[in-house]
Amino acid sequence: MPHATDRYEQTARTCPPAKLNLFLELRSRRPDGFHEIDTVMVPIDWRDELRLQRIQDSHIELQVQWLPSKQVVAQRLGVASESPEGRSLLEIPSDESNLVHRALTAFREAFKIPDGFRCQLGKQIPAGAGLGGASSDAASALLCAARLCDIPADNPLLTELASQIGSDVPFFLGMGGTDQLDGARATGRGEQIESIELGKTLNCVVVFPAICLSTAKVYANSQIPCTPRDATALVELLEDPKTTDLGPAMLNRLTDPAKKLAPQIVEILESLWHEGLRTCQLTGSGSACFAISASSGNAQQAALRLRARLEPGAFVMATQTTQVPAQIHVS
Numbered sequence: 163m164p165h166a167t168d169r170y171e172q173t174a175r176t177c178p179p180a181k182l183n184l185f186l187e188l189r190s191r192r193p194d195g196f197h198e199i200d201t202v203m204v205p206i207d208w209r210d211e212l213r214l215q216r217i218q219d220s221h222i223e224l225q226v227q228w229l230p231s232k233q234v235v236a237q238r239l240g241v242a243s244e245s246p247e248g249r250s251l252l253e254i255p256s257d258e259s260n261l262v263h264r265a266l267t268a269f270r271e272a273f274k275i276p277d278g279f280r281c282q283l284g285k286q287i288p289a290g291a292g293l294g295g296a297s298s299d300a301a302s303a304l305l306c307a308a309r310l311c312d313i314p315a316d317n318p319l320l321t322e323l324a325s326q327i328g329s330d331v332p333f334f335l336g337m338g339g340t341d342q343l344d345g346a347r348a349t350g351r352g353e354q355i356e357s358i359e360l361g362k363t364l365n366c367v368v369v370f371p372a373i374c375l376s377t378a379k380v381y382a383n384s385q386i387p388c389t390p391r392d393a394t395a396l397v398e399l400l401e402d403p404k405t406t407d408l409g410p411a412m413l414n415r416l417t418d419p420a421k422k423l424a425p426q427i428v429e430i431l432e433s434l435w436h437e438g439l440r441t442c443q444l445t446g447s448g449s450a451c452f453a454i455s456a457s458s459g460n461a462q463q464a465a466l467r468l469r470a471r472l473e474p475g476a477f478v479m480a481t482q483t484t485q486v487p488a489q490i491h492v493s
Contacts, residue, residue, distance in 0.1 A: 169216055169277075169310070170217060170277075172492055172493070173213055173215050173492070174213070174214045174215075174306035174310050174490055174491070174492045175211075175212070175213050175306075175490070175492075175493070176212050176305070176306060176488045176489065176490045177209040177210065177211055177489075178210045178212055178287075178298035178299050178301065178302040178334065178488050179205040179206060179207060179208065179209050179298055179334075179488060180205070180206050180208040180209070180287045180293035180294055180298065180368075181203045181206065181293060181294040181298070181330070181333065181334070181445075181446075181486075182203065182204055182206055182293070182368070182445045182452050183202065183203055183292070183414060183443075183444075183445045184202045184203070184204060184345075184396060184400070184408065184412050184443070185200070185202040185413050185414070186200075186201040186202075186413065186415055186446070187199065187200045187201070187387075187390050187391050187413060187415050188384060188386045188390065188416075189386070189390045190386060191386065192351065194351075196351040197351065197381060197384075197386070198349070198350065198351070199349065199350075200347070200348075200349055200390070200392065201347070201348050201349075201352060201393070202345065202346070202348075202358065202393050202396055202397060203330075203333055203345060203346055204344065204358075204360070204364065205298075205334070205343070205483065205484050205485060205486045206481045206482065206483055206484060207482055207483075207484045208286065208287055208293070208481050209286060209287070209488070210283065210284060210285050210286055210298065211229065211283070211286075212262075212281065212282070212283050212284070212299060212303065214266075214279055214280070214282075214303060214306040214307060215280045215281075215310075216278070216279060216310050217277060217279065217280045218277060218278075219278045220270075220276060220278050221278045222263050222266045222267055222281070223278065223279070223280040224260060224262060224263050224266075224283065225256060225281070225282050225283065226254045226255075226256045226283045226285060227283075227284060227285070228254075228285050228286075229284040232252055235252060236248050236251075238473055238477060239251060239252075239372040239474060239475065239477070240473070240474030240475040247372075251288070251289075251372060251374060254285060261296045261299060261300035261327055262281055262283060262296075262299045262300050262303045263281075264300065265301075265307075265323070265327050266281065266303055266304075266307060268326065268327065269303075269304055269307045269308075269323060272319055272323055273313060273319070275311055281303060283299060288370045288374075288450070288477060289374055290373075290375050290376070291370045291375075291445075291449055291450040292375070292377075292446025292449065292450050293370075293445060293446065293450050294334065294446065296328070297327075297328045297331045297333070297334055298330075298334040298486075298488075300331050301332075301333075301335040301486075302334070302487065302488055302490075304320055304324060304335065305320070305335065306490055308320060309492055310492070315487075321335060324353075329351045329352035329353055330348075332348075332352075332353045332355055333346050333348055333352070333355055334486050334487060335486075336486050336487040337355065337357055341357075342486065343355075343357050343486050344357075344358060344360040344483065344485060345357075345358040345359075345360055345400065345483070347393055347397055358397055358400055358401060359401055360400055360483060361404070362403050363482050363483050364454055364482060364483045365454065365455045365457055365458045365460070365481075365482045366455065366481055366483070367434065367439060367452060367455060367464050367465050367478070368445075368450055368451070368478070368479045368481060369433070369434065369450065369451050369468060369476055369477065369478050370449065370450040370476060370479075371424065371427065371430055371449055372426075373424050373426055373449050375423055375424055375448045375449045376447075377446070377447040379423060380416050380419050380423060380448060381416070381419075381447065383419035383422060384415065384416055384418075384419045387415065396408065396411035396412060396413075399411055407440075407441070409441040412441060412443055413443075414444045414445070416444065416447050416448065417443070417444045417448075420444055420447060420448035420449065423448075424448060427444060427448060427449055427451060430451045430472075430476070431443075431444075431451055433468060433471065433472065434451060434464075437453075437464045437467060437468060438464070439454070439455060439464060440453070441453055458480075458482060461481075461482075462480045464480070465478050465479065465480035
């Protein structure tokens, strides 16, 4: 237990990862307006940066900035940072509408913490991409706050808070915030988590076109199939270290509505295919797309060629699977 005089000097640091949906099926529409889904998610090594401190004032102080800078990100996406298009891509709120702010507020109320928090959030994961950056940041904020307040990471109230904040937040929290996950199958509206142990690391190329998609709009334009597919076959392939081709078992039911809202997705998927990357798919509700490569070297080479062709106008990232939750360091 830190002494009352030094608890304000501690800083918790972590790097929340993004995620990819290798499978996303719509099973039914729920009475609460959400969809019953069956999805398989893996975290990837594309990360934000989060620093959290306790402060004596009883409020949340959130500072958000793009890394390495807003100007560099705007240049890579081929937009003027102060244009309407640039603002829609790059302006990230720091008020109650931000999931980190919401998570820390809920944490204070649930655990009756009299102090406030100062959070510095460095963004590298684009918003409106289907990569789960905001949900990952929120989960990391909960875990960092728990660490600073000497609350065990496996406290069930943290999982309850995560479910209330957003459907993907429990995934980034991990199994009770303790054991790290290679991946997970999520059902319900995404909050019911079953861990998956990957048989091997997946090397990926991820492309984010310079457009944000509204999750609500994509779901509103989707249709529930008469016979939904099941993720069990993909889970079995992922856990088998001998698997070489995941493509036939992969799925994203939101691809068609996302394409209608953002035709750039068609071009991105075709570009990945032309690079010889055959497991090409949308992640989440988009607009980011990804492909699984045979090796880290192949992914790096494909990313270099895609950057030359697509940038400015897109983020292109060669990355690989990692684990959640992210490691937390306190000093």
